[in-house]
Amino acid sequence: MRWLRRNLVVIAGLGTLAYLILPNVVVTVFSFNNPTGRFNYAWQEFSLDAWKDPCGVADLCGSLALSLQIALWATIGATVLGTAIAFALVRYRFRARGAVNSLIFLPMAMPEIVMAASLLALFLNMGIQLGFWTILIAHVMFCLSFVVAAVKARVLSMDPRLEEAARDLYAGPVQTFLRVTLPIAAPGIAAGALLSFALSFDDFIITNFNSGNTVTFPMFVWGSAQRGTPVQINVIGTAMFVIAVLVVLAGQWAGNRRKKAQPK
């Protein structure tokens, strides 16, 4: 009983961790399954077939490539625009600053399905062909507010004297921005960019409304789930998870190394 009381926090922590990880474990385990029917829902036997041929299902890798492409461009667009907006909101006093400050968070607050439907109406009324570009425009739009939120917090906490010190030490406006402002704001910008990539990559609702004939990876998964789920979906999912974990570990490793850096 005393043992339980002393270790309650650890037990609760492990329980929560298991709750978070369990879905990933199931996805990983079933990527090694060899299902008998069209559905990959019951364990049959161990097999590496799907891992040997991840693109073995028609259109799967094409949709994956498209999703990665859209996520990349949406991230770049949203990060550049969002960083500029964040700096403008913190640094400058202009008319309608208050309005912009609250409107920028509208996409975060609005139900996604409503935004998806209204975007579709907008694109149709303007006579724009649905496809890659409409998806990209929509993704940049909803990623923007997350980038602004992340960068703004960072810029707000930045001591304005640092930039004054740079200017005082012979750095012109461009040098000051590149050498001092940008590196200090970088963690906020990186957080915004990572969030954008993740949001864009797995977005389904808005994409589904505004894609026309184009099929992204989430849409492919949704579509195939109606007719049967190929094991390759689990393979892609597991691979994404492993890559994400590796990226995080690499980031931490690099951070530790920089802290322990030896004299030149």
Next chain:
Amino acid sequence: MTDTTASGDVRLAGISKHYGSFTAVHPLDLTIPQGSFFALLGASGCGKTTTLRMIAGLEEPSTGTVSLGEREVTHLPPYKRPVNTVFQSYALFPHMDIFENIAFGLRRRGIKSVKKQVDEMIDLVQLGEHARKKPHKKPHQLSGGQQQRVAVARALINHPQVLLLDEPLGALDLKLRRQMQLELKRIQTEVGITFVHVTHDQEEAMTMADTVAVMNGGRVEQLGAPAELYENPRTTFVANFLGTSNLIEASVESTGSDVAVSASGAILRLPAARCSTTPRTGGKLLVGVRPEKISLVPAEDEHTIAAGRNKITGKIADSSFIGVSTQYVIDSPVCPELEVYVQNIERDARLVPGADVVLHWNPEHTFGLDAAQDIDAGIETVEESA
């Protein structure tokens, strides 16, 4: 600019700064001689930091000009001025290590081999062996005193014509502050660069500077060597802000090379040369004397006081023993709360609260101020910063 050594004075001519309808600095003329340690002293909001920022180029003056030697720099951006600043709370670049922080200015001017100069600077500011071996620590891994030294090194490595220091010691504790005061003074003597130091701490200003400009409400109240300001304050603000002064309201009885005044029956004398205003017979005058200039004797020993000294009677209201001296507060008909500091050489057991005493001092140590000013100016701010 052909010769920087011949005349590298900082000259401010009629500079002022307005923010909307608020005037931070009233038109100001100031010449800071090359190689001097100059202090701008005043309470917060007196315009001292604004003045400093106008020299740095971080603030554009509303009127007037700033010149460094022969060159006018009023409209030059900060990165084109041969001036560097040690910022309040240092403003070290958090993403760079000590080495890169110190080398920043050199690198921006395109100098490639910086190692030797950075090492020299680390020695000059005595960052210590520790920093020499590990110049790759980040600023947040340093103590306050070390950060201070890095900030000074980062500015001085550029060999500026003028080094500006904006309350550089404000964030340090008392002991470290004393130590850094002496350090900065040593460094200034060693490099011979003009230092302009902004502070609200009158002791700091007097310890370090050759010349002190006391600022109040956007104006320079008085300018001079520390001893000169202390002995001969020309306004009540300076008298109260620099140390403590006993100010007595009196009416002028006679004038001449000596001025005689009366206050509640007591006749006091002072040299006319020590009046900041021309006294007129029958007019008012504020008579001032520093607490440590006054001697104290019990009333029954009044006959021992030499002739010709200024005398006031009173009663001890309070006394506090602080080691080297004892501070008395005297209740006198002349002035309600006179302060007297007596060195603890031979302590007189009769000088206890409630005792009747006579205060006396050399008339030469008395100064006279214009009575048409606030007698308490500068007092609040002293208490605030103490």
